[in-house]
Each structure stands twice: as structure tokens, then as C-alpha cells.
Amino acid sequence: MLSQKELDEFRKEVRAWFKENAPTDPGFLLPQTFMEVSTDDQFHFLRDWQCKVYDAGYLGMAWPKKFGGGGQPQALQDIVTQEMVRQKTPFMVNTIGLNWAGPLILNMGSEEQGRAYIPGILSAEDIWCQGFSEPDHGSDLANVRLKAEREGGEFVLNGSKIWTSLGQYAKYMILLARSNPHVNNKYEGMSFLLIPMRIPGIEVVPIRKLTGEYGFNQTFFANARVSVSCLIGEEGGGWQVAMATLAFERGAAGGQAGGHSMMSKETADVVALARVAARNGRPAIEDPMIRDRLVQFIMEERAAELNAARARIKALNAERPHSIPMSVKLVRSEFQRKLCQFALSLQGASAAYYLGDSHAYERGLWQRAYFNAFSATIGGGTSEIQRNIIGERVLGLPKS
Amino acid sequence: MSDAETAILFSEEQAQLLETAEAFARDKFPMDRVRARIAAAEDFDPSMWREIAALGWLGVAVDEAIGGSGLGLGEVVAVVEPLGRHLAGAPFMSTTLAAQALMWAGNEAQKRQWLPKLCEGAVAALALTEPHGDWNLENLTTTVTENGDTLMLSGTKTFATDAASADIVIASALYHGAPALVLLEKAMLAAARIEREIVVDETRRSYRIDMNGVGAPKSALLNQPETRATLAHIDHAACLLLAAEMCGATGGVIAATVEYLRTRKQFDRPIGSYQALKHPMVDALIAYEGARSHLYHAAGMFGQGVEGEIAVRMAKAMAGDALAFASDRAIQFHGGFGFTYDCDAHLYRRRGLWCEAQHGDAAYQRRRLANLIF
Numbered sequence A: 001m002l003s004q005k006e007l008d009e010f011r012k013e014v015r016a017w018f019k020e021n022a023p024t025d026p027g028f029l030l031p032q033t034f035m036e037v038s039t040d041d042q043f044h045f046l047r048d049w050q051c052k053v054y055d056a057g058y059l060g061m062a063w064p065k066k067f068g069g070g071g072q073p074q075a076l077q078d079i080v081t082q083e084m085v086r087q088k089t090p091f092m093v094n095t096i097g098l099n100w101a102g103p104l105i106l107n108m109g110s111e112e113q114g115r116a117y118i119p120g121i122l123s124a125e126d127i128w129c130q131g132f133s134e135p136d137h138g139s140d141l142a143n144v145r146l147k148a149e150r151e152g153g154e155f156v157l158n159g160s161k162i163w164t165s166l167g168q169y170a171k172y173m174i175l176l177a178r179s180n181p182h183v184n185n186k187y188e189g190m191s192f193l194l195i196p197m198r199i200p201g202i203e204v205v206p207i208r209k210l211t212g213e214y215g216f217n218q219t220f221f222a223n224a225r226v227s228v229s230c231l232i233g234e235e236g237g238g239w240q241v242a243m244a245t246l247a248f249e250r251g252a253a254g255g256q257a258g259g260h261s262m263m264s265k266e267t268a269d270v271v272a273l274a275r276v277a278a279r280n281g282r283p284a285i286e287d288p289m290i291r292d293r294l295v296q297f298i299m300e301e302r303a304a305e306l307n308a309a310r311a312r313i314k315a316l317n318a319e320r321p322h323s324i325p326m327s328v329k330l331v332r333s334e335f336q337r338k339l340c341q342f343a344l345s346l347q348g349a350s351a352a353y354y355l356g357d358s359h360a361y362e363r364g365l366w367q368r369a370y371f372n373a374f375s376a377t378i379g380g381g382t383s384e385i386q387r388n389i390i391g392e393r394v395l396g397l398p399k400s
Numbered sequence B: 001m002s003d004a005e006t007a008i009l010f011s012e013e014q015a016q017l018l019e020t021a022e023a024f025a026r027d028k029f030p031m032d033r034v035r036a037r038i039a040a041a042e043d044f045d046p047s048m049w050r051e052i053a054a055l056g057w058l059g060v061a062v063d064e065a066i067g068g069s070g071l072g073l074g075e076v077v078a079v080v081e082p083l084g085r086h087l088a089g090a091p092f093m094s095t096t097l098a099a100q101a102l103m104w105a106g107n108e109a110q111k112r113q114w115l116p117k118l119c120e121g122a123v124a125a126l127a128l129t130e131p132h133g134d135w136n137l138e139n140l141t142t143t144v145t146e147n148g149d150t151l152m153l154s155g156t157k158t159f160a161t162d163a164a165s166a167d168i169v170i171a172s173a174l175y176h177g178a179p180a181l182v183l184l185e186k187a188m189l190a191a192a193r194i195e196r197e198i199v200v201d202e203t204r205r206s207y208r209i210d211m212n213g214v215g216a217p218k219s220a221l222l223n224q225p226e227t228r229a230t231l232a233h234i235d236h237a238a239c240l241l242l243a244a245e246m247c248g249a250t251g252g253v254i255a256a257t258v259e260y261l262r263t264r265k266q267f268d269r270p271i272g273s274y275q276a277l278k279h280p281m282v283d284a285l286i287a288y289e290g291a292r293s294h295l296y297h298a299a300g301m302f303g304q305g306v307e308g309e310i311a312v313r314m315a316k317a318m319a320g321d322a323l324a325f326a327s328d329r330a331i332q333f334h335g336g337f338g339f340t341y342d343c344d345a346h347l348y349r350r351r352g353l354w355c356e357a358q359h360g361d362a363a364y365q366r367r368r369l370a371n372l373i374f
Helices: A004-021 A040-055 A074-086 A095-108 A111-123 A238-249 A267-276 A288-310 A323-346 A348-352 A361-378 A383-394 B012-028 B031-039 B046-054 B073-085 B092-105 B108-120 B224-263 B275-301 B305-333 B345-357 B362-373
Strands: A128-131 A147-151 A154-162 A172-178 A190-196 A202-207 A216-227 B124-127 B143-147 B150-154 B156-161 B168-175 B178-185 B193-196 B206-210 B215-217
Touching (some): A095 A111, A095 A128, A095 A172, A095 A238, A154 A172, A154 A190, A190 A216, A267 A323, A288 B305, A288 B362, A323 A348, A323 A383, B012 B046, B012 B073, B073 B275, B092 B124, B092 B178, B124 B156, B150 B178, B156 B168, B178 B215, B224 B305, B224 B345, B275 B305, B305 B345
Parallel strands (some): A128 A172, B124 B168
Antiparallel strands (some): A147 A154, A202 A216, B156 B206, B168 B178, B193 B206
């Protein structure tokens, strides 16, 4: 156990390093998450940044030394992550590798897989993408149709995956495929594979988003052959591996590589905007209606933080223990959407600018953020599905 | 955000009080008894009140040296929330807040005479509001003037909860042009006209006091230099406890509505299976959880300067909106039954309207917050 004094000193050191080394404005608008990387400039900038953080020893600090990690306590990594968030540095671009594939390989993979994959995940040399969702099965993850037919020592892959962020840059994919279609229960007969992306039979086709940008892809598989050694977990036990992976992502299990994965906008950013935006010849922040809305946003944002604190106090969650954790995604994603929408209205006539116009406030960041906010209110189960789940599992209402 | 802004300090005492108070409120205030109390002749059930006093809840936030247990208002929250959940009618909040006024501005003699009695079950009331309805407690038209050795009061106070059965009433009035607080014993109030008000929350006993002709000895004045700080303290304390009451009621109305949605059938299906009802219930739940997190945060921050005031006003604004939404939808979701007096949904809605009208509704709190934050 490290003493509080040691932790405080480490925090000071980290704070100084990030102040000194955080990248300066690249001259173009950066994405806010790994799902929005749409140009090569953005990608290379972010990959260099992750590599720099890793080289400084501030990423994968708690991962095993033999795989390129730091072999240090998780508490140190948590401090680094907090400081990155606090200083609003760019996010770690290899998000799927760091938050999903890495913890999965460390927990369930072989020694050989650890050596092969972990160092490249940390340095961002090997970018990872994920292949879970399929066209036509948006919110129902278990309805996987992509076929993985066993032929000797290989799986033959046919079908397609959608929303593969970073697919155009990825060297590897974590893939949930149906290895046995003859099962009664849809949760059985799936297998989880770690596959190479740059092989014959795999084609990555960019999807143009509502923002006009790229970032997501559809990935087509036509008789792509991969070795059975790509398998992680049991053949046919893919669903359990997928659930474990999602748990790593939510931070339910330990072993996070650290580094933040999203540059969210906060109410503080909107308050700053309200101080410079104009209303009737005065700063917008003097307008009583705007003040009322801003206070409401501050209270809701703080409620989300306080919910996280209260979720740790058993006596204050006796009636519905899962209420807070199961609502996090719905609450945060809808909040972000509403906040961005309000930030647009604050800009007055300038709200009409869009990405690409140099006169747009912060290069059109808020316009883009508003449209991109839908990726979180739709992805991972839409807000409507979330309300069904919470209504049924938390409130105990009958199924719809 | 600083760590203090997102921390919840929940004490062992709070946990114990919460558990005991929840069991007590469930036992003493089943809905049929809540409804019976509405029509009852006496303001409150004396045997229930004696039990509350015996449990020590009236002295939770009173100094140990003077008969209390020396905890804070944050601990009182853990008692008030369950009472609010079960729509309890008792002079608990009025007595607790009056004791706070005495602790802050009472002179030694007043404190020694009354605080131990209040801890043991004497009833106290506050008379702060006036017919103009302004939530600013310093907007006073009632006056107290000297007439030889006695003080004479003139003016009208409104919404003096539990005043008719109170052993003492602490009233605000202008004294030499500045706000002052006066401690009026039952005998002194004989000259007052105390009329029961017809108020939206029928579980409450609220009174209008015509002070004209009321006299008191000069010793009835509380320390005047402390008045402004005391009024602010009472305002914050009331906001905190009202937030607790509203959070409790929100939890109660959500549970009652969910039960109805699970059992009531229309078109051969339980109505809770319809997303048009299910989804707003989830929104009500989310508002409730957020309000409750704000409440226990504010409980831990109480009394800590501007940050404490911000936390308390946020808690009241959040709880007010949460209860308004949950209880409004509760009426609607009960359908035709919701329109009847027999349905309990309106009781929660009425409680919310009452609590919002006390010490500032959510919009008023947000306005105060804007001035504190920006």
C-alpha cells in the first residue's frame, strides 16, 4: 500500500508532466472519442499522443511488466487518468484495445496471446476494433448472424459487422461470431475471436455519419479464413466472453489500462460560452432565462456525480440496489445531448455555422458534439431500450 | 468540480436513524391512518408524539449540554425523509426548526427554559410568513413596539404550522425598523386571533395569527443582532428538511404508482407494460435518484458557508421538481380512479405543492443559486 503522501507526490509529478507535455492545438478540430476519428491527420496526431504517454510510463501502469506494462499499483494509474481528464488532454485513441481487448486477453488469454498483443495495444502500434453489432440487429447483441464455420484448423468467416470504429486503421478485431447455428437458445453457439484485419476476404467500407464526417465503418467478411488459435474462451462460449468484455469496459472488473477515452463537454464549458455569447447587448449569462437553464444543467451534472458517490453507500440504496448503475448510460448520454443543444442556442445567430467555417465558435465543435451525442443515446442500446430495461429490471414493471 | 462538491458523507448515526425512522413511519402512518388524521379534531396524535420524543428525535440537532444529542441537521434528514415517505402529520419540522431558532438567537435564559422541554416533547411553531406571501423572510410588515416595560405586536402572520397546539411560537417582526424574533408563550397568545387555514396539504395544520393586541415582556425578544443570520439559518435548515420530506414522498409515490401499474389491467394487459407509462416512470425514478443524492450531499454539507447553501438550495430544487413530476404523473396514470378523492395520488401531489410553497419553489431556488454561482 502506498501512503497518501506518496500518492500526493506522484500526483504532483503527473500533473507537471501533462502540463509540460500535453499537445498544443493541432490546427484542426480533434475528435471527442475514438468513434469519431475521421481523418488521417486526426488519427496520426492521436496515435503519437498515446505513444508519448506510454513511453513516459503513464499507460498500462498496472499491467504486467513482461507484456510491456508497468507492474505498479492500479492506484497510480487512476491518478494519471484523473489528471488527464482534469487537464482535458486528448483521449487515448486505442480505446478498444485498452478497455476491451487488453483486459480480456490479460484475464482469459494465453501467455502467448499476452506477448503477441499487449505491447502493441499500449504503444498504439496495433490498433484494435470491435465486431459485435450487425446490420438489422441494433440493440439485440445476442442476435449474431456472422458465420464462423470450422474447417480443420480454421474458421471461415462470412457476414458483416457494423459500427466498426477505427476499422480503417485497425490491425486486429475482437469478433463475436456464430460458430454453431443449430442451437435452440440464441445465447449459445457463439464464439469469440481475436482476428487479424488485413487478410483476404475482409473489406472495410466507411459509413458517412449525420455530421457529414466518417469514423464508423461496415466490415464485410467473404470467406475470410482465420486460425482456430484466434479463439478466446471456449468454442461456443462466446456470449460469456462478450459479457465479460462489456464488464471490463464498464470498469466493473479491475485491470483497466487507464487513460481516458472521451473528451466530454461539461456545463463549465457551457458557462464559459454563456459569458462570451451576447444577448441584447449584454453577456448571455446575465439573461435570467439563460441563468435558470444553466443552473438546471449544473444541478443535473452534479446529480450524476453524486449518484456515483451514493451508489457506494449500501444503506442509501436498499430499495433498488441496481437503480443508479443501470441508469448511468441513459442519464449521461441524454444529458450530453441536451447540453450540446443548449450550447447551440446560446450562440445566437452564430448557431447556424457548421464544421468547416472558420467563424464557427470553437471551429463548430458544439455543432458536431450535438450530432455526435446521438451515438451515445442510440449506441449500446437506445435510450428507449434503456427505459424498458430500467422499467422492467429496476422498477419491476411488466415486459412491454 | 472539487471533491467536496461530489462527496456524500453518510454517518453511522444517519444509517441507524434512517432504519429506525423508516420502520416507525411505516408502522405509525399507514395510509388509512393518514387519511383519518385529516378529519381528526386534534392537531396530532399525542401518543405518537410522545413516542417520537422518547426516541430522542426532537433533540437530534440540539446541543448535548442542553438536553439534545448534539448531532446536526444532516442527521435530522434521516428522520424526516421516511416521515415524508409515509406522509406523516406531526409537528416535528416546526418544533425542530423553532429549536434551531432558539439555539441561534435565544438568550441563555430562553435556551435553558425551553430547549430541554422541546427535546422532551413540548411543541413549538414558527410564524415567519406574512400575507404578502414573499419568500424573503426579511420582508416584514408585522411590528413589535415598546410600551413601557412590555412589547406590543401588530400585524398578521400566515402559515404558522402547528401554532394552535404549540407551547411557544417564535414570530418575526420589525423592531425599531430591523427584523427581530419574539418568543411568545401560549398564555401571551391568548389575545391573538388564531385561525386554522384551509391549505392544499390536508395532513398539515396551518394557522393564521392576527397579532394585534398581543403583548409580551421585553425578555421575550431573542438576541436581535443574531436575527438576520438566524433567519438565513432557518431558511437553509427548512430547505434541507423540506427537501428530505419531498424526497421521501417521491419515493412513496413512485412505489405506490408502480404497484398500480403492475396490477391494473386494460385491454388484457397490465398497464405498466405500455411504454407510454413505463418510460415516464423511469424518468420519475431518475429524477428521484438524483434528488436523493443531492439531499444526502446537502445533509453532509449543511452549515458550510456558501457551498453549504448551494448544496441545500440544489437539494430543494431537485426534490421539488422530482415530486412534482412523479406525483403529477401518478394522478394521470391512475386514470379515472386518479381523479377521485379515494386515490392516494393527490395526497402526494398536495404534499409537494405545500412543500414548494414553503421557503421557495424550484424556480425560486434556481434564481437564488444563479446569484450564488455566477
